[in-house]
Amino acid sequence: MNIVVCIKQVPDTTEIKINPVTGTLIRDGVPSIMNPDDKGGLEMALRLKDKYGANVTVITMGPPQADLILREAFAMGVDRAILLTDRKFAGADTLATSNALAGALRTLDWDIVITGRQAIDGDTAQVGPQIAEHLDVPQVSYVCDLEVEKSGKALRVTKETEEGVQILEAQMPCLLTVLASAVKPRYMSAPGIVEAYNKQVEIWGADHIDVDETKLGLKGSPTKVLKAFTKGLKVPGEVFEVDAEEAVGIIVSRLKEKFII
Amino acid sequence: MINKNDYKNVYVFAEQRGGVIQPVALELIGKARDLAGALGSKVVAMLAGYNVEHLIQPLFEYGADEVVVTDHIELKDYLTEQYAQSIYQIITAMRPDIVLFGATTIGRDLAPRLSARLATGLTADCTKLEISEDKQLMMTRPAFGGNLMATIMCTEHRPQMSTVRPGVMPKRDPEPGRTGSIVRFETKFDHSKIRVKLLEEVREEKNKVDITEAKILVSGGRGVGCKEGFAKLQELAEVLGAEVSASRAMVDAGIMPHDRQVGQTGKTVRPDLYLALGISGAIQHLAGMEESGYIVAVNKDKFAPIFNVSDIGIVGDVNKIVPLLAERLRKEMQK
The missing domain is CATH 3.40.50.1220 (TPP-binding domain)
Structure with missing residues (x-):
């Protein structure tokens, strides 16, 4: 079985802070990490490898620095890593990103493609289903568990919904989008870390992949950012440092004033 | 290049589950009324499901001018491909200017699949939707974990599509007895593309509150x-x-x-x-x-x-x- 996992390097958005005076983002010193849902997806692929035997490839689109998360993936146990990097990919929205990744996937052999549900920098959850559509394969999103059916031709997939879970049968080849909360990713192994730096990351540009170039990057992006801004600071209300009795008195009287109670 | 004038009206995916309309669908119809007001166009609800006739009237009462309904046993439970085929066929036949989806596990599964099939843009989890002076949709959404807001436009492709999270747009008060036109649409299913089956659904009903x-x-x-x-x-x-x-x-x-x-x-x-x-x-x-x-x-x-x-x-x-x-x-x- 061949599995390809699409991963993304993202800024750790939980570490981003707003400058309280200027209201702008403080990006300095914010670490870059493997997107958590993608890491969950990678772990799921590695568990399939442990259980059934599989070849696991990771692929990422990004700047040359994204090499780092591919090394991390090597240290976790993947067999092959591909970095899609080219100026022609720059400025891509979700559709253009999905076209680039689908273009790379067309040149690879796979039974399952796994992506994270969403990335913490954009939170769109769009790229996975868009890739599946370009490749004309079925998708299951919000996956928290899966196993291969006895036939070896289909997956039994557990999907999380607002009401609970659904058990679905998906024929392979297919694409799954996975939740970080589904599985706890393994740590990099010590020999794995050493090996990770001896292994070769394959670097692919736009001419390596099977896609119409007009569908890539800024040119291939139907959506454009008109403006980006911080929300502006709300004027904070009063803050009281008083004992519990007095605090309760203040809360109750304010709620009455505002006719909330 | 597409002719944007061929694309009219504000469409809402009227998400239902087991014959129950989802609150986010009614919230979106309320928002669609504002947008349609600014554009001088109509609000159209797309209702897909099985035995969903009873959901048409509430859609009118919450603000839809027209309901396009596609009712088929294949649409009894939400499955990506069946719903994608239905909504894709409605969109290509009717050419909406704008399409809104709830950012639920269903909307966030369906809308990106459709955006790729239609080769148009999609903006996720919008918190603000407005019409620009030149009558285009301005979609504002948080990014970087809510640290930054971005206003996004889809100027050269149609329809302009976005998802909105439940609870973000306020519902309008319903107008009892308000009616509109009903269009019955027959989806032509391509069964060769249907490769996912629902085996079982496990609901967690305990203390379920929204x-x-x-x-x-x-x-x-x-x-x-x-x-x-x-x-x-x-x-x-x-x-x-x-x-x-x-x-x-x-x-x-x-x-x-x-x-x-x-x-x-x-x-x-x-x-x-x-x-x-x-x-x-x-x-x-x-x-x-x-x-x-x-x-x-x-x-x-x-x-x-x-x-x-x-x-x-x-x-x-x-x-x-x-x-x-x-x-x-x-x-x-x-x-």
Whole structure:
């Protein structure tokens, strides 16, 4: 079985802070990490490898620095890593990103493609289903568990919904989008870390992949950012440092004033 | 190049589950009315399902001018391909200018699949939708975990599509008896593409509440810390007729279920009153609750960011204040 996992390097958005005076983002010193849902997806692929035997490839689109998360993936146990990097990919929205990744996937052999549900920098959850559509394969999103059916031709997939879970049968080849909360990713192994730096990351540009170039990057992006801004600071209300009795008195009287109670 | 004038009206995917219309669909119809007003066009609801005739009238009452209904046994349960085929065929036949989806597990599965099939843009989790001077859709959404807002446009492709989270747009008051036109649409299913089967559905019905519908939320974080602490919050909530919600830390710790989580990876809430108890106010949490009507925050740390958005803040121990507050409010309510 061949599995390809699409991963993304993202800024750790939980570490981003707003400058309280200027209201702008403080990006300095914010670490870059493997997107958590993608890491969950990678772990799921590695568990399939442990259980059934599989070849696991990771692929990422990004700047040359994204090499780092591919090394991390090597240290976790993947067999092959591909970095899609080219100026022609720059400025891509979700559709253009999905076209680039689908273009790379067309040149690879796979039974399952796994992506994270969403990335913490954009939170769109769009790229996975868009890739599946370009490749004309079925998708299951919000996956928290899966196993291969006895036939070896289909997956039994557990999907999380607002009401609970659904058990679905998906024929392979297919694409799954996975939740970080589904599985706890393994740590990099010590020999794995050493090996990770001896292994070769394959670097692919736009001419390596099977896609119409007009569908890539800024040119291939139907959506454009008109403006980006911080929300502006709300004027904070009063803050009281008083004992519990007095605090309760203040809360109750304010709620009455505002006719909330 | 497409001719944009061929694309008209504001369409809403009227999401239903098991014959129950989802609140987000009605919220979107309300928003679509504003957009259609600015464009001088109609609001059209797309209703897909099986035995869903009874859902048509409420869609009119909440503001749809037209309902396109496709009713078929294949659409009984939501499955990506069946629904994608239906909605794709409706969109290519009717050419909407704008299409809105709820950002639910269904909308976030269907809309990107359609955007790729239609080769058009899609903007996720919009918090604001407006019409520009040249009659295009301006979609504003948070990015970087809620740290940044971006306004996005899709100027050269149609339809312009976006998803909106439940609870973000207010519902309009229904107009009883309001009617409109019904278009019955027959989906032609391509069965060769249907490769996913629903085997089983397990519903978790226990204490299921929708925190986005609550008028008052009593919300706890790390400062509450444990199940016993949340039991105290529950008592306070009962006095106020409120629901209990939580920050991500409490959900990750397994103390509260995920459907009670407020924030970027949980739910966006806009209650009249939000009590933030022992919540420090990570940006991801603030993104989910800062539009609440009135915010009361209690936290031990006087530098906690929650105090930047609260209307009143108390520096103190939630575990002392919560029981006292519950007792005092109980007395007030009896008066």
